[in-house]
Amino acid sequence: MSSDRLVPHLAGLGTTIFAEMSALAVSTGAINLGQGFPDVDGPPSVAEAAISAIRAGLGNQYPPGPGVPVLRQAIAAHQERWYGQTLDPDTDVLVTAGATEAIAAAMLAFVDEGDEVIALEPFYDSYRATITMARGSCVPVRLDPPTFRLDEVRLRAAVTDRTKVILLNSPHNPTGAVLNRDELDAVARVAIEHDLLVVTDEVYEHLAFDEPHIPISKLPGMAERTISISSAGKTFSFTGWKIGWVTGPPEYVAAVRTTKQFLTFVSGGPFQFAVAHALENEMPWVEGLRESMADRRDLLSDGLTQLGLTTYRPRGTYFVTTDVRSIGWEDALAFCRALPERAAVVAVPCSVFYEDPGPAERALVRWTFSKQEQVLGDALARLASANLSPTA
Ligand code: PMP
Ligand code: GLN
Numbered sequence: 040m041s042s043d044r045l046v047p048h049l050a051g052l053g054t055t056i057f058a059e060m061s062a063l064a065v066s067t068g069a070i071n072l073g074q075g076f077p078d079v080d081g082p083p084s085v086a087e088a089a090i091s092a093i094r095a096g097l098g099n100q101y102p103p104g105p106g107v108p109v110l111r112q113a114i115a116a117h118q119e120r121w122y123g124q125t126l127d128p129d130t131d132v133l134v135t136a137g138a139t140e141a142i143a144a145a146m147l148a149f150v151d152e153g154d155e156v157i158a159l160e161p162f163y164d165s166y167r168a169t170i171t172m173a174r175g176s177c178v179p180v181r182l183d184p185p186t187f188r189l190d191e192v193r194l195r196a197a198v199t200d201r202t203k204v205i206l207l208n209s210p211h212n213p214t215g216a217v218l219n220r221d222e223l224d225a226v227a228r229v230a231i232e233h234d235l236l237v238v239t240d241e242v243y244e245h246l247a248f249d250e251p252h253i254p255i256s257k258l259p260g261m262a263e264r265t266i267s268i269s270s271a272g273k274t275f276s277f278t279g280w281k282i283g284w285v286t287g288p289p290e291y292v293a294a295v296r297t298t299k300q301f302l303t304f305v306s307g308g309p310f311q312f313a314v315a316h317a318l319e320n321e322m323p324w325v326e327g328l329r330e331s332m333a334d335r336r337d338l339l340s341d342g343l344t345q346l347g348l349t350t351y352r353p354r355g356t357y358f359v360t361t362d363v364r365s366i367g368w369e370d371a372l373a374f375c376r377a378l379p380e381r382a383a384v385v386a387v388p389c390s391v392f393y394e395d396p397g398p399a400e401r402a403l404v405r406w407t408f409s410k411q412e413q414v415l416g417d418a419l420a421r422l423a424s425a426n427l428s429p430t431a
Pocket of ligand 2: 212
């Protein structure tokens, strides 16, 4: 079918950069520091739990629409244990096909034609895409290097009488920023003053390295207007399983369930049982992952700095951002396209995370450190011995 059949308002979406860069890594044999996924699977007991579930016939047929009860209970227990939140697993929790479906279902549920959604820019690519699918518009609020802190004045300036939702993400992909209490207080003030919903993507909730992750739903007056999204992919290093979840007030969870049921209806039956096992038994493993990921954050950030790149050390996530102007490049896309051939390494240009990138944003490159130390070391060695001159 020719692509001109795609409805015009979606024509600009193109192919996700992650798929493009992973395909480039495979076709060139380069080390993939582009798409964020770990190169070591999560806890063996969790993999075994999935295999046992299949063998025992658990989840091999359609699971219940909201998710299997044992997983919804485990998610509620996790929120209680980590954040002191009491949720009813039957009304306040919904299992989704990864955080990706949760984001899409939330945008389809809450955003109408012409509504505005404020999102922190640079933003994860599915935000603008799903807002567009809902025929809303995405209003960016910039986070700028070197700290990528959220400025309340900018946030307030983005609010109009069409604003419906603030779409937050903390820890933040791609910058690695972690919103602190002051920044979250500012979001809460604005949301309450303007009666806005907050949809918060917290898939990296257990990958904040230097300060604790604070869920915005914990702030006074926020639980009743916040839809929180998370996922097992990043927490347990099973990104291919696509088990995510939504928590929040019953009426909003029900609204997301309404759209979700006509997207996938249900997914990942046996994996839902395995993730319940993970949430109940493998949080100590997650603690170890966080520590090791913090070490790898340092390894890659220090290595990139030594190569002469201006490096913005992240406070969370899988990702570190650099500015390639410090080694003579203007255009990160050209840099990333040259990198596999020059150094057999793949990284992602950050321009794709901006609506209207200027020269400064077009020079940013995102690298993932969600790989084994040895792989990161090899990638740094390749970069160190490569000719990275823009005129080579
Ligand atoms: N949100 C953010 C910020 C992400 O980085 C990702 C990708 N890992 C997702 C959502 C998607 O999560 P999932 O794989 O659970 O769909
Ligand atoms: N979240 C991952 C990243 O930012 C990729 C997920 C995807 O490819 N959709 O790299």
